[in-house]
Amino acid sequence: MCLKSTIIFIFLFSGLLFAQPKVVTLKVGSTVSYVGGFVDLNHVYISLNDLSQCLGLHTFELRSTGKLSVYSEYGSLLFTPDNNFIVVSTGGESKIYQLPIAVLSANGKLYMPATYAGEYFSRILQGNLTYDEEKAEFNFLNSNLIAPLVTGVQVEEKANGAVIEIGMQSLPKAYEAAMATAASGGQENMLYVTLMPATGNIQKLNSLSPTDVYSNVIAIQNPNSIQLSFRLKQSYVSKQIFVDSTTNSVVVALYSQADVKKIFSEEIKKKLDAEKKNWKLDVIVIDPGHGGKDPGAIGVMGTEEKNVTLAIAKDLKRDLNKKLPNVKVVMTRDDDEFVELDKRGEIANEAGGKLFISIHCNSMPHKPNPANGLETYFLRPGKTGEAIRIAAQENAAIKYENDYEKKYKTYDADNMILTTMAHGAYVKYSERLAQLIEDNVSSVAAVADNGVSQAGFYVLIGASMPAVLVETGYLSNVREERYLRSKTGREAIARGITNAIVKYKAEYEKNFTQN
Ligand SMILES: [Zn+2]
Structure with a gap:
């Protein structure tokens, strides 16, 4: 009852x-x-x-x-x-x-x-x-009714106009601004802003104090939106509405003259500076493939992939610390432990990683096998038969996880495409890093450059940053297995990857300091 x-x-x-x-x-x-x-x-x-x-x-x-x-x-x-x-x-x-x-x-x-x-x-x-x-x-x-809340209104007068900043708890899905001016036949100079969906304390908004820009505000709550009407103290020739996701506000720029370019240059510069800081390559995440109960590929002589990847990762970390002392290097594992594939991405994101490098060794189904060389991948649903084979092999690591069927179910083909699109911003960088790794490793280590490919690796999906997966060589090839087991081989591969990252960092940061 x-x-x-x-x-x-x-x-x-x-x-x-x-x-x-x-x-x-x-x-x-x-x-x-x-x-x-x-x-x-x-x-x-x-x-x-x-x-x-x-x-x-x-x-x-x-x-x-x-x-x-x-x-x-x-x-x-x-x-x-x-x-x-x-x-x-x-x-x-x-x-x-x-x-x-x-x-x-x-x-x-x-x-x-x-x-x-x-x-x-x-x-x-x-x-x-x-x-x-x-x-x-x-x-x-x-x-x-779960709609972003309007938290307040701020006004700033500028040399060539004014800025009205509507503070929100989170950004609305849609926003628009319209103007009516006394000159264009209206009774008064009005600015109408519609935010959707949005909610707010109407009483409080209606009693906002007059400012240099407006004399009062009339707020109306509609079922799914809020309309704010500002009675402006003067007329403006044009307006622009945009959102500022760093402050969660909807900004209306009012221009008193046609010279609209100059007015916000200062704001734009400020934003770019903040953006630059955000993009600074200050954390690199190294992901040694497999570990613990998941040995990865097994070589002709019984070499376990998980041991090779960890050893290369450790060498790589040491080299990076030496060559890029101001960059923090984070490992997803630093001993023989099992780490779930999605957890690896989480570790990278939590560390604020700007680059994710997953280290692996390749293998053919039948060994020994003459196939050899270095391959570097970035994220894309499997395209060529060979890329699909390798992705399937590396993705098989999920079988060691509990509940893997449920957990990875969402990564079906369609979702994979969506996730890849979400990675769109990083693709250019991932591809460039992949190319640099191929070039630089093959020039210092005794492994052939097999080129850059795209494939759907689960481990790359979770990391929200440029991400690559390096297949450092074939454990199914006796010569390469020996090389990957040797200190010389591992150190050469790590050195090559380090050189690639140093070059990548220089190129990448140049992009963000030129304006
Ligand atoms: Zn692997």
């Missing part, structure tokens, strides 16, 4: 003598209702039946098993008494989630800790249900 008052609840509450009765508030917009429950030593439990009813969800109780199914047009939740598992079905797919605490049955109802309920109910609601433990209160926010 969904209660409209807390008083009735105490009378309805019986049984569950071990626990204290408790009422939790549910706020949906301005509507308040109460969900019955109890408190045990550590948790506030709420009745799943009551919460469902208060949220307007349908329920179905399986009398024989005591299971409770809660459903909406978006999906369903299945709760089982004295059981930690919840089955969540959405979009024709069912997934099982494990709760740290079992669902309890009492009084003919099922109960679960309020703190976990929001997350699961949100999955079948068009919106977000959150629980505030301190207030013992659920809040439901319809996703139509």
